[in-house]
Amino acid sequence: MLEEGKTARRFSTLLSGWAFCFKTLLDGRRQILNFLLPGDLVGVNSRILDAPDCGVEALTDLRLCVFGREQGQDLFRTMSALALNTAVLIAWQERTIDSTLLSVGRRSASERVAWLLLHLWRRAEALSLIRDGALELPVTQAHMADALGLSLVHTNRTLQALRRLELFELSGGWLRQVDEQRLRTLAQDFSAPVERRSLF
């Protein structure tokens, strides 16, 4: 796990596995900024500004493709080689965070949970992570709570309520029977489908 305080010496792409990045307050409150899935960049931001601003934690075992350890301008030369792709990836990730901010700021608890599960489902779909209509989610309810700005207890109750509405099945770390249409309606999420994208 990379701590918030340390300067990441490199940045990488995630080849396989799940992770997330987060910020914390001194008293321990934590906000998950983004879940990282295969193809996502890790730590570009910190490298560009030469100072880390969020921590990164793995949810599963990871395989990373690590890029150069250059400083400043040199870093940028590395990026230049892949620059267009990199820019597109960064833009996508920023868009994701924007959507999260909309959720956390303006959606109700059930809308937030609906939005998150839909969001993860769609991202996983684009990466072909769904097998037989089921997705293995290495995400606890505590993670969801921290991603959505909710308490753990309320997240749990909200999940139960949505399950009772048969919007999805979620148990034992597996997500199934996702009713995309109704989840989108509930969350008012009509964003474009996620495209497959990567640096290569």
Place this chain on the structure above:
Amino acid sequence: MLEEGKTARRFSTLLSGWAFCFKTLLDGRRQILNFLLPGDLVGVNSRILDAPDCGVEALTDLRLCVFGREQGQDLFRTMSALALNTAVLIAWQERTIDSTLLSVGRRSASERVAWLLLHLWRRAEALSLIRDGALELPVTQAHMADALGLSLVHTNRTLQALRRLELFELSGGWLRQVDEQRLRTLAQDFSAPVERRSLF
């Protein structure tokens, strides 16, 4: 005002004036993602992805420096010329949004308001927008509410509470007597000071 739905044909830097970008839900709930001050980039993201994902609205009269209207790769050539600077600017703005997400997700109402005023104050300071210890804020309480994920009424009450604690003076669109130290303590904001930065 640029609507969310339309594709921005260009991107620009803000030379003078204030603006903000936002997302909305169908039923009208609005989340302000970021306030834009002189030096900030407008619409890079939309241009990179070739699809707008947030609206932009002016708070004052603006002067913009508009860049090319190229598509895809061509856009990127334009960016390449300024690429390092651009990347740094984008990274800064993403960091700002990350901080906002932390606030909206995990801070209480008074912490959020404290954070926002401190944040705007410090950004304005770096741009030398503060005259005689006072800053003209073209931001209504409704804007603050939409930036912080609070209701207008509660934002108002929170502002009053903080005023009574003499953490700042805010009236008639002017912000004064900002007690940075106590605001930072209240908001648990120990981020690095804002640096002056621009494309040029």
Place this chain on the structure above:
DNA sequence: CGAATGCTTGACGGTACTCAAAGATTGTGG
């Protein structure tokens, strides 16, 4: 089998939202 982690439930309280309306301020046109 005990410890650790994660999920679930109940009870209670408070923060923040909604509705509603009244001031204050600003801008505009006659």
Place this chain on the structure above:
DNA sequence: CCACAATCTTTGAGTACCGTCAAGCATTCG
């Protein structure tokens, strides 16, 4: 210059959503 509209701020009352505390259950792991 004043009256009127529009926008912004403030206040009150009532409530709901969501948080906190506390505990019990389930599952996994050593």
